[in-house]
Amino acid sequence: MTTKRTYLDPIHQDIVLDRRQPAERLVMDLIDAREFQRLRRVHQLGVSFFTFQGAEGSRFTHSVGVMHVASQLINMLSEKTPSIEKHRGLILASALLHDIGHGPYSHVTEKILHYDHEEWSCKIISGDTQVREVLDKYTEYPNLAETIVKLLKKEHYPKYLSHIVSSQLDCDRFDYLLRDSYMTGTAYGHLALQRILRSLEINEEKDRIEVVGEKGQTAVEDYLFGRYSMYAQVYYHRKNLAARAHLAKLLRRVKQLMEANHNFAFMDDPTAKWLNGDKLTVDEYLSLDDVQMTYHIKRWVGDSDPVLKDLAARFLDRKLFKATRIMPPPGANNGNGKFKDSIEQVQNYARKIVKDAGFDPEYYVAVESTGFRPYDYYRPDAAIPQTNIVVRTDTGLVSELSELSPTIAALVKGDYESFWLVYPPEVSEKVLEIKELAHAR
Secondary structure, three states: OOOEEEEEEOOOEEEEEEOOOHHHHHHHHHHHOHHHHHHHHOEOOOOHHHOOOOOOOEHHHHHHHHHHHHHHHHHHHOOOOHHHHHHHHHHHHHHHHOOOOOOOOOHHHHHHHOOOHHHHHHHHHHOOOHHHHHHHOOOOOOOHHHHHHHHHOOOOOOOHHHHHHOOOOOHHHHHHHHHHHHHOOOOOOOOOHHHHHHHEEEEOOOOEEEEEOHHHHHHHHHHHHHHHHHHHHHHOOHHHHHHHHHHHHHHHHHHHHHHOOOOOOOOOHHHHHHHHOOOOOHHHHHOOOHHHHHHHHHHHOOOOOHHHHHHHHHHHOOOOOEEEEOOOOOOOOOOOHHHHHHHHHHHHHHHHHHHHOOOOHHHHOEEEEEOOOOOOOOOOOOOOHHHOOEEEOOOOOEEEHHHHOHHHHHHHHOOOOEEEEEEOHHHHHHHOOOHHHOOOO
């Protein structure tokens, strides 16, 4: 039997693993576990395929990519810090499994239903699963499952190991920016990956990873602006916001009907418990994926409730809501009450228009906001300085990046939050007549 396996990847080309290397054998066995194979059925970009036709990639391909980038980074870091080699199995397994707890449509339902995919990742890793069985057999690193959980929760020392997987400059972000840019057909997320990786060094005394040199700093600055552009132009695209709001309204209707003991056209037990916020076993949670959720929506097209039936049909056939930006009135800004009052007034006008058109405003009007999300472009955190991007210049000066770079300082201090009114396309003309939206774009 051949000892090598090659994953052909559109971003990293050939990802070659060899069973003769203990850490790579571990990765190969983890990839074959049923819990990891489930990630093939979870979209990497949630419902973005409605907006970008190529955004059909899965959490599976992304996770394999993160592992590969982590392996490359270990190779480079080990030149000056050889001790990191003993952690190779831990780092690669953590990078591979970091997203294993994602639910249907990834971050979209996570926001709607207020669950934590990272918490589920830890439950799957430490539970009675094939993943746990593989980890327990890896004798080169005792208590590997428990250690991975600590690393993902940033409770493991040295902490720079967890920063390789999750920080402001991590292998997760490197892969998803390159991959999402490629899959959406955009150029915003391009970054000089190899140059950035070569510029990173471990500061064991400070327990952190630093960017070293002017070339590295420049590459990281480009990466951060690419990250900002991906959020502004892809992740926060108005059609993405409308699709997320549409799904949120659909699931809200389902939950209300559940409270009324509605007889659904179809509803399996794990989905009912998940939507209702009930406690799920690991096996029940693992039955949830995009295929299963889409099947429910297909069945709800035939439901007896007219609102659920309509929302499900619109979602399935891409007859999605529209989204229009709400512009601040003169003298107002995002941080004052005048703008908040304006948003509420716009929403009330839209609710009346929608109601007059024969739609229930509770399910056909929404306001979405962008900015200040957990996965933001870059916000240095004074409370957790180790997660910030720290640069060591050619002259030996060590500082947080925004203190060295005026362009990054401007990005960090900017207020980029926006608000969007979401409504059905049937009332587009009347909505655009609302005075407060006269300058909408």
